[in-house]
Amino acid sequence: MKAGILGTGHYAPEKVLTNFDMEKIVDTSDEWIRTRTGIEERRIASDNEDTSDLAYKAALNALNEAELSAEDLDLILVATVTPDQAFPTVSCILQDRLGASKAAAMDISAACAGFMYGVITAKQFIETGAYKHVLIIGADKLSKITDWTDRNTCVLFGDGAGAAVMGPVSEDKGILSFELGSDGSGGKHLAQENEHIIMNGREVFKFAVRQMPESSVNVVEKAGYAKEDVDYLIPHQANIRIMEAARQRLGIDPEKLAVNVNKYGNTSAASIPIALSEGVKEGKIKDNDLVVLVGFGGGLTWGAVALKWGK
Numbered sequence: 001m002k003a004g005i006l007g008t009g010h011y012a013p014e015k016v017l018t019n020f021d022m023e024k025i026v027d028t029s030d031e032w033i034r035t036r037t038g039i040e041e042r043r044i045a046s047d048n049e050d051t052s053d054l055a056y057k058a059a060l061n062a063l064n065e066a067e068l069s070a071e072d073l074d075l076i077l078v079a080t081v082t083p084d085q086a087f088p089t090v091s092c093i094l095q096d097r098l099g100a101s102k103a104a105a106m107d108i109s110a111a112c113a114g115f116m117y118g119v120i121t122a123k124q125f126i127e128t129g130a131y132k133h134v135l136i137i138g139a140d141k142l143s144k145i146t147d148w149t150d151r152n153t154c155v156l157f158g159d160g161a162g163a164a165v166m167g168p169v170s171e172d173k174g175i176l177s178f179e180l181g182s183d184g185s186g187g188k189h190l191a192q193e194n195e196h197i198i199m200n201g202r203e204v205f206k207f208a209v210r211q212m213p214e215s216s217v218n219v220v221e222k223a224g225y226a227k228e229d230v231d232y233l234i235p236h237q238a239n240i241r242i243m244e245a246a247r248q249r250l251g252i253d254p255e256k257l258a259v260n261v262n263k264y265g266n267t268s269a270a271s272i273p274i275a276l277s278e279g280v281k282e283g284k285i286k287d288n289d290l291v292v293l294v295g296f297g298g299g300l301t302w303g304a305v306a307l308k309w310g311k
């Protein structure tokens with residue numbers, strides 16, 4: 001049995017904070033942010049909108065696209081580092097709110113690679129036949145742990161949620177290969193200390209420009225394809241320069257790279273599923289396409305899959 005994606009969804013809060021707005025908050029410039037990161041604006045959740053609210057909207061959107069109801073779900077996985085509280089988990093809040101009466105629920109903590117950890121966990125349950133339908137959501141409200149006085153970090157992040165419903169698909173479709181990894185020795189480079197995110201940008205950059213291209217190539221080769229066969233590359237949206245490094249390593253054309261970092265900034269676990277959902281809705285991902293999803297994040301963590309799109 002093969003596990004694949006049956007439907008996708010996303011939600012981004014309404015409030016837009018542009019680079020020009022950031023100029024009024026810290027000593028920065030639109031020019032610096034755009035040229036170093038590719039970010040032009042980001043979305044910020046309101047005070048009465050928490051991570052579970054973002055996740056809920058993305059989940060409804062994904063269930064709708066999959067043409068399934070919450071009662072069809074066997075498992076809900078929410079990847080987040082900004083849960084409403086430690087427990088009950090965001091996944092349990094959603095289980096109740098969605099009315100997923102027979103679903104088990106747990107949160108996954110793997111920072112920006114969290115959605116990849118979720119997808120690959122779901123694949124195991126589906127392919128063993130233990131569960132049929134798994135809802136995976138990447139949701140983060142980073143604005144609540146952002147240090148709004150630190151220009152090294154606050155210009156980078158945004159809030160949002162993305163979701164995918166996974167289930168069995170035909171033998172020639174679905175996830176063909178995966179890679180997961182971690183390196184706790186680099187944990188100090190990107191962490192939550194006291195209340196806020198702290199980051200050594202140069203160290204994280206060095207790790208990411210090495211790991212994302214390498215993991216992308218690894219999953220394509222494990223799947224038995226050549227690098228240039230990739231039809232659509234969806235990397236974690238942290239910095240356009242890191243994303244470009246992965247694209248160039250695969251040797252694929254610029255239009256095959258998913259880019260929305262300009263609109264949302266780095267939304268942590270939400271970034272890959274938001275880009276996936278937009279890619280589907282904008283018709284950029286078509287039946288039988290070879291799609292690569294690849295992420296990296298605090299931990300340090302990373303994960304990638306190569307998949308054949310379709311049911």
Ligand code: UT7
Pocket residue numbers: 027028029032033036037112151152153155190199201202204205208238239266268296297298
């Ligand atoms: O999900 C994973 C999350 N994290 C990441 O992916 C981060 C990975 N790292 C990066 O994306 C990049 O390292 C950054 C975008 C964070 C920084 O870009 P950089 O080209 O590596 O810049 P830099 O760290 O070498 O800093 C260059 C200068 C520094 O000034 P000095 O020391 O050279 O005088 C910074 O103080 O830019 C300064 N700077 C800023 N200037 C204006 C740092 N942040 C800002 C800012 N506005 N917001």
